[in-house]
Amino acid sequence: MPQVSMTVNGKPASGEVEGRTLLSTFLRETLGMTGTHVGCDTSQCGACVVHVNGDAVKSCTMFALEAEGADVATIEGQAAADGTLNAIQAAFQEHHGLQCGFCTPGMVMSAAALLKENPKPSEAEVRKYLSGNLCRCTGYHNIVKAIMAASGQDVGAIAAE
Amino acid sequence: MYAFEFERPSTVADAAKALGEEDAQALGGGQTLIPTLKQRLAMPSKLVSLSGIAEIKGVCKADDGALCVGGGTTHATVASEAKADYPALAALAGNIGDPAVRNRGTIGGSIANNDPAACYPSAVLASGATVVTNKREIAADDYFQGLFETALDEGEIVTEVRFPVPEKASYQKFEQPASRFALVGVFVAKYADGVRVAVTGASESGVFRWSEAEAALSSNFAPEALDGMAPPADGMISDLHGSADYRAHLVGVIARRAVAAAS
Numbered sequence: 001m002p003q004v005s006m007t008v009n010g011k012p013a014s015g016e017v018e019g020r021t022l023l024s025t026f027l028r029e030t031l032g033m034t035g036t037h038v039g040c041d042t043s044q045c046g047a048c049v050v051h052v053n054g055d056a057v058k059s060c061t062m063f064a065l066e067a068e069g070a071d072v073a074t075i076e077g078q079a080a081a082d083g084t085l086n087a088i089q090a091a092f093q094e095h096h097g098l099q100c101g102f103c104t105p106g107m108v109m110s111a112a113a114l115l116k117e118n119p120k121p122s123e124a125e126v127r128k129y130l131s132g133n134l135c136r137c138t139g140y141h142n143i144v145k146a147i148m149a150a151s152g153q154d155v156g157a158i159a160a161e
Numbered sequence: 162m163y164a165f166e167f168e169r170p171s172t173v174a175d176a177a178k179a180l181g182e183e184d185a186q187a188l189g190g191g192q193t194l195i196p197t198l199k200q201r202l203a204m205p206s207k208l209v210s211l212s213g214i215a216e217i218k219g220v221c222k223a224d225d226g227a228l229c230v231g232g233g234t235t236h237a238t239v240a241s242e243a244k245a246d247y248p249a250l251a252a253l254a255g256n257i258g259d260p261a262v263r264n265r266g267t268i269g270g271s272i273a274n275n276d277p278a279a280c281y282p283s284a285v286l287a288s289g290a291t292v293v294t295n296k297r298e299i300a301a302d303d304y305f306q307g308l309f310e311t312a313l314d315e316g317e318i319v320t321e322v323r324f325p326v327p328e329k330a331s332y333q334k335f336e337q338p339a340s341r342f343a344l345v346g347v348f349v350a351k352y353a354d355g356v357r358v359a360v361t362g363a364s365e366s367g368v369f370r371w372s373e374a375e376a377a378l379s380s381n382f383a384p385e386a387l388d389g390m391a392p393p394a395d396g397m398i399s400d401l402h403g404s405a406d407y408r409a410h411l412v413g414v415i416a417r418r419a420v421a422a423a424s
Contacts, residue, residue, distance in 0.1 A: 002167065019167030019208060020198070042196055044339075046261060055237070055264040061195045062265060063188075065167050066212055113260065131341065132259025 006067045008033070009077025017064045023057075024048045026064035027074060035075040035105050039134070046133035049106040049113075050074045056113035058132070075105035078112070088112055088150040095155070097146035099137035106133050111147045120151050123158060162198045166207040171214060173295050173320055179209040180316035187211055187318060189270020190235060192262050211269070217320045222246060228326055232269025232293075232319035239268060248424070249330035250288075253280050253348070256334070258341055269319035272304070275311050275367060277398070278342035282368035284332060285322060287348035287359035293321040307366045327352050329382070331423040333415050334362070337402050344402055345411040347371075349419040355379040358416060363408045365396050374416055384417040 005014035008031065015030040027033045027050070036059055039047035043061040050059045051073040078086050085093065088111050098104045107130070114121060114129045121129065126144045135143060141158075149155045170176045180187055186205035188194055190212070197203050211217065217233040220242040228247045230239055240255030240263065257263055257271075257280050271281040272292065285292065285301045292299045295318045304312045313319070327350040334346035343362035350357050356378040358371045377386040391413035397405035 019165050020162040022195075041199065043192065043262065046259070049261050052264075056261045057264050058261045061192060061262075063167065063191070063195070063208075063210075065169060066191075066210060068169065110260070129260055132261050 002065060004064050004068050006070045006072050008072045009074060013072075019063065019065060021064045022060055023050070023052075023062045023064045023067050023072075024059035026067075027059060027072075030064075033074055033076050037102055037105055039102065039106075044132075044134065045103065046106040046110060046130075047103050049109040049133065051109060051113060054116070056110055073109070075108055078108060088115070088147065091146040091150035092143070095142050095146040095149055097138065097143040103133060103135045103137075107135065107143055111150065114147070115151055120153060121148070123148065163201060163204045165205050167210065168207060169210040169213045173214055173216060173318060176209050176211060176214060176318060177295050177316065179207065180318070182207055185209055185316065187273070187316070189233070189267040189273065190265035191270075192258065192266040193270065193274050193276065211267075211318065217269070217318075223323065226326055227291075228324045230268050230322050230324065232321055233267050234269075236263035236266050236268070247324060247326050247330070249327075249332055249348070249350070250284050250324060253284050253332040256280070268322055272322065273311060273313060273319055275305060275309050276342070277308050277364065277367040278337070278340075278344075278346075278362040280332065280334065280343055280346055280361060283346055283348035283359040283361040284324070285359075286368050286370060287330070287350040287357045288324045288327065289350075289352075289357060290325070291323040292319060293323060294318055295320055302370075305368050310367070325352065329423040331419040333419040333422060335411055335415055345408055345415050347412060347415040347419045349378070349416065349423055351378070351382055351423065356382060360392070360412050360416075363392075363397050363412050365398055371412065371416065378420065382420065382423075384421045387413060387417050387420065389413075390416075 001016040037047035039045035043058045048060040145155045168179045184206040188208045188210045217231040219231045236254040236257045243251040290301045292304045330350040332348040334343040337344045345363045346361040348359045358374045361368045391409045394405040394409035397408040399405040
């Protein structure tokens, strides 16, 4: 079987995979990093979003071998080594941006990609950016609020419709 | 998915060689092909990934002013790099699927697949673009040949798409909210020698030029020029998202919006 090597959250990672092994499968089953969730497995829901060379991608719709040599970031690498949540994670906690939590890894990774490209997004921009991340619990309001708060904006004015 | 061999060459020549094998299949960004493989609707013996080929990535300007987009360029790259030269094309690319899909999906993959509801074919056809492959150059009018059908031969690779830049253009779509594909999408492009209008999402034979609208807009480039006009409902897609009549009506509405938004 072919061998694949990449950097995951700053550390070298490698393993044997098949041609058809998805990046999400490699992360979850080969590396045992189950923070990346697979919801729909049809690239609709976004629970599997990770960053590959800095870009948000759906890891269920990319082969592991395509990530050869790439720099991959997952939800496991977001908090500090001592467990301190990063600004986006802390804002999700503070603003109740999750209920069951299944979509949260993808939401946090998408939010991180958004804030890197657009550090002060408007509410409409946040909602548009999340079009590929589905949440079946929250109705999105608190997720949007959390992301805007993480960007340092005042969220008092955002009504929970 | 059925098992297959996987190859990731770094040059077009090596990719073409690998695709010479029986049942080998090119892989662009995989945003359509991977779901297709998961459903076991395809069984290639070998996948040849084009993602490692630097020579088919990027956006540049040709001497004649045309915008050249490498076949392996992602939608996200086109959205940012074509903005200054061809804003309507950049806007189309920036509204395909969602951000994560746009970071993987490529223009070459989109037009090689020629999904009847994909956005890119309308831009290629309305711009009268040239599809460049590892073997030849194909005019857009000859390239799209029906539902998932193109002029490409087995194993032929889209290396570049050359877009003549119009004076004014816009792409508008009515999104099917679950799939985010176009229920109907219309690309309008105004050139010195006339207007071209291409419609995606609507027809059972894939992307098509709406010649009546082109004639009307070539004499008067204004939304009113299309008042009361719609293509025949005959041959339009009819499914749970919309009837053929509805789609035909929508083509007129979306075309008027595109003309109004053209800049």
